[in-house]
Amino acid sequence: MATQAGSVLRRPAKPEIAVFVSGVVSMGLEILGGRIVAPEYGSSIYTWGTVIAVSLAALSLGYHVGGKRAAERASLGRLSWLLLAAAAYAGALAFAHEPMLAATANAPLPTRFESLPAVTLLFGVPTYLLGFVSPYAAELTRKDGVGAASGHVYALGTIGSIAGAFGTTFLLVPALSVERIALAFAGVLVGGALRLGRPTLSWKLWGSGRDWSTRASRPVLRGPTDAELAVFVSGLVGMGLEILAGRVVGTQFGSSIFTWGSIIGVSMAALSLGYHVGGKRAAERATDARLARLLLGATAYVAVLIFAREPLLGATTALPLSARFASIPAIVLLFGPPTYLLGAVNPYGAELSTVEGTGAASGHVYAVSTVGSIVGAFAATYVLIPSLSVEGIGLLFGVALLATAVRIVVSAPAPERRPTVMSVAVALLLVSSVAAPSLGYSIHGEVVHQTQTPYQELEVVDRGDTRTLYLDGKRHSAMDLDDPNRHVFEYTRYFHMPYLLADDPDEIDRVLFVGGGGFTGPKRFAEEYNATVDVAEIDPKVIDAADRYFGLDEYRESGEINVHNAGGRQFLQETDHTYDLIVMDAFKQDKVPFQLTTVEFMELASDRLSEDGMLYANMISARSGPASQFYRSEYKTMGEVFPQRYSFPTDDANVVQNVEVIATKDDAPVTESELRERNRRRDIGIDLTEEIGSYQRSVPTDDVPILRDDRAPVDSLLEPMVGQRYVVQETDESESATAAGAVVRDPSAPAATAR
CATH class of the missing domain: 1.20.1250.20 (MFS general substrate transporter like domains)
Incomplete structure (x- = not known):
């Protein structure tokens, strides 16, 4: 042929x-x-x-x-x-x-x-x-x-x-x-x-070689x-x-x-x-x-x-x-x-x-x-x-x-x-x-606000007495309309744990939250503690939505919360403030800004913390196994800068969940028994007995890398979590300062941080 x-x-x-x-x-x-x-x-x-x-x-x-x-x-x-x-x-x-x-x-x-x-x-x-x-x-x-x-x-x-x-x-x-x-x-x-x-x-590779004195050779302007x-x-x-x-x-x-x-x-x-x-x-x-x-x-x-x-x-x-x-x-x-x-x-x-x-x-x-x-x-x-x-x-x-x-x-x-x-x-x-009407699905509930932002799609949805912030179709924040400062999601209760780890909780005078969402944590801190609360939120439309639909405007007008439209790393590079506590609440299951995870960032955060300051990271991960790689790698990276780290998974099962890690500058560790004693003696506005019980004493890190600016394979570490259901626990409607209440697992919970 x-x-x-x-x-x-x-x-x-x-x-x-x-x-x-x-x-x-x-x-x-x-x-x-x-x-x-x-x-x-x-x-x-x-x-x-x-x-x-x-x-x-x-x-x-x-x-x-x-x-x-x-x-x-x-x-x-x-x-x-x-x-x-x-x-x-x-x-x-x-x-x-x-x-x-x-x-x-x-x-x-x-x-x-x-x-x-x-x-x-x-x-x-x-x-x-x-x-x-x-x-x-x-x-x-x-x-x-x-x-x-x-x-x-x-x-x-x-x-x-x-x-x-x-x-x-x-x-x-x-x-x-x-x-x-x-x-x-x-x-x-x-x-x-x-x-x-x-x-x-x-x-002539770089020069034109053209006789520019000859005007006749110039092209005549014309329409396309x-x-x-x-x-x-x-x-x-x-x-x-x-x-x-x-x-x-x-x-x-x-x-x-x-x-x-x-x-x-x-x-x-x-x-x-x-x-x-x-x-x-x-x-x-x-x-x-x-x-x-x-x-x-x-x-x-x-x-x-x-x-x-x-x-x-x-x-x-x-x-x-x-x-x-x-x-x-x-x-x-x-x-x-x-x-x-x-x-x-x-x-x-x-x-x-x-x-x-x-x-x-x-x-x-x-x-x-x-x-x-x-x-x-x-x-x-x-x-x-x-x-x-x-x-x-x-x-x-x-x-x-x-x-x-x-x-x-x-x-x-x-x-x-x-x-x-x-x-x-x-x-x-x-x-x-x-x-024609769209063939796509709609979120159950009344959509009270919807917009596109430079970073994501944003929706505010009311369902019953709960108002929820959705980013890219996933729940990020929730507020009880009848009790706006109640912790709707169980894991947000852990935000108070630094007040037990501190030698003197009254010395936590200035707090920075990196990531705002619905501003649940910052608003609760402003209500409970005599501390200045700053928030660095990168998305301006998230700030606008929080002002209009989550009551943030009242706290901003009173000066109880200072909101800065900036990325967390950029804000820390530019600020001259020193903080007693920095709360990292900007991670998702499927999207983590790698620049907030590295040794260089930890060094920057440490420089902006007071002598006894603490760094708190809210991560989404499993407790162990392949889906825990990012959490364990971040835990290891924190150890390059901070002497002590404390890990608190929020669910007993080895499912994708919120894992809270607190790093401190204090050389002396605080034991679980000391935490329980401090929880009994101190009035921090919430009882953390159940939360202390989730303390993970040993976190294996031999098989995970230290993250650095020039090599931070965060996306690869997150990969085992993709496709797995993220379990977020909700507190009972009758939550009080002395009981966490019943736990509800939401089967439709998203692969993202719900603040």
């Missing part, structure tokens, strides 16, 4: 090697970027959106400049120099990322933009250099046709990005320090450069063509969907690095397939009408997402996958098809481009697309998600795609078969998806 020439397996050509390697490292740097800046700026959607947007901006600039220079300067030698220059910068990051981070820490910018200078300095330069590689390689490829060459090259680059995203997320970050990962990237780039051959030294508009909008919506995916799947799978890595990897895979298939078909089939059909197909799927995202999400949760990969089927089903269709737009746009030259046309088109992606990333991160519902954001994306398709349909040449009927049908589908 004769074998078609196009199907013969062959070794990759040298330009293809360069493209693949640049894709691996550029995406690996993007994932690593989120890890490096998190200790300073947290890991909110603002930080991730900034990392993604800066990476796209640098790539876009590299595509644009490289595309303009590709026709005259593209060579294997220059490709080699590009990889070596990027390798030098990646290697420098391994040794200089901390001073570079510190140099940008005090930029006078709003909170949502404060990480922008650091991300730009750390990752903008190498990513810009790697952006040159694709248009240079497109110019050097043997593919015939602009669409085929650009589709092939950018598909290879995106396959490299997939490898970089998944490899960094699932292999490198859990196993290696930040420094070693950066050095590994430098090594990959050097290896790729050596594979290309001897670098060609030429100043239909192909350019389609490419821009596809980039905008594609990246907007990627950011939105974090919000949609986060409600079910959390927002760990595994979830974000899966989102980025699946998006890259879908784009790569779109580039490849679109590139193969572009030379023969690229027309304005077919370009419009791609946009209409993506619009139709966005309409399906608006209408049926909850059932589609639920359909993937029962698949028997490891926890770190559990979100992949949902991401593929929900966001793979539209991203694939949008990926096919680019090679069609390149084939229809008016720019001459394969490298120039491909560089121009992919630069325009990436500019659209930048707009989509910033808009979704800083404007849409904090302001609109998921349905509202989906509607805007659908309208943008539909409007672009209609413009192309209207302006298409007369002989073409215009997809007019398809346009009308998709428009009706989009309108119907918004007008």
Whole structure:
């Protein structure tokens, strides 16, 4: 049987090697970027959106400049120099990322933009250099046709990005320090450069070589063509969907690095397939009408997402996958098809481009697309998600795609078969998806408030006499409407344990809570004790909801509670206060800010504590076994800084539950019998007899790591808990100061801290 020439397996050509390697490292740097800046700026959607947007901006600039220079300067030698220059910068990051981070820490910018200078300095330069590689390689490829060459090259680059995203997320970050990962990237780039051959030294790699005195050569300003508009909008919506995916799947799978890595990897895979298939078909089939059909197909799927995202999400949760990969089927089903269709737009746009030259046309088109992606990333991160519902954001994306398709349909040449009927049908589908009732489930109870925040979806729900704060569909806080300061959840009673561990409870004068939620603990402390209570809560809309629906405003107005809209680590870095007690109440089962778990954070907390100060950590974990790994690792990490630690699991069974750990600066331990005696003698407003009985005297830590800023595999440690039911106990309605009352296990309790 004769074998078609196009199907013969062959070794990759040298330009293809360069493209693949640049894709691996550029995406690996993007994932690593989120890890490096998190200790300073947290890991909110603002930080991730900034990392993604800066990476796209640098790539876009590299595509644009490289595309303009590709026709005259593209060579294997220059490709080699590009990889070596990027390798030098990646290697420098391994040794200089901390001073570079510190140099940008005090930029006078709003909170949502404060990480922008650091991300730009750390990752903008190498990513810009790697952006040159694709248009240079497109110019050097043997593919015939602009669409085929650009589709092939950018598909290879995106396959490299997939490898970089998944490899960094699932292999490198859990196993290696930040420094070693950066050095590994430098090594990959050097290896790729050596594979290309001897670098060609030429100043024209950086200079334009253009006679700027000749004004006639300057391009004339013009409006965008239909192909350019389609490419821009596809980039905008594609990246907007990627950011939105974090919000949609986060409600079910959390927002760990595994979830974000899966989102980025699946998006890259879908784009790569779109580039490849679109590139193969572009030379023969690229027309304005077919370009419009791609946009209409993506619009139709966005309409399906608006209408049926909850059932589609639920359909993937029962698949028997490891926890770190559990979100992949949902991401593929929900966001793979539209991203694939949008990926096919680019090679069609390149084939229809008016720019001459394969490298120039491909560089121009992919630069325009990436500019659209930048707009989509910033808009979704800083404007849409904090302001609109998921349905509202989906509607805007659908309208943008539909409007672009209609413009192309209207302006298409007369002989073409215009997809007019398809346009009308998709428009009706989009309108119907918004007008029809959602197929998703609703939380039982009366929803009195609902909004999107920069960090999560927030709902306040009344059921009977209990008001509950839901974050991403999970219970976080509860308040008895008839008795607002009653502890609804059993574990919040343990917050008073430091008043038994202290030599003199009256010396606990200033308390800091990291994490507010419904502010149950801070309000009770303000009522019970003569202490100044500060709270660092990172989410401004959580603070607003607590003011309006949980009575926080009264305490703020009276000065009993001081609320600071800041992340816990950032607040401790900036405050000049000294605290007698710091309560860490910012952890979830599926999402723990790793920057609040490390030795460096413990040292910072110790510096902000008084001589006899204590650090209290409310964690979710099992008592023992694989699901206890994070708790035991954190216990071990605390021991690197604090002489004494006391552990109190809140349930006798080995189930996922709240585990309270208190670390003190006191060298002398307090025994269980001493705690019981102090509980009998001291009037601290609550009887902790039952709670003292849960004291866990021995916590094995030989098989778990110490967590540090440069290597804190928190997501891997949390992985055994994913999918397990979290048991939270509720106090009896008749709770008094002398009895905990009956315990109720809530079968619908979520995988998150309920404050």
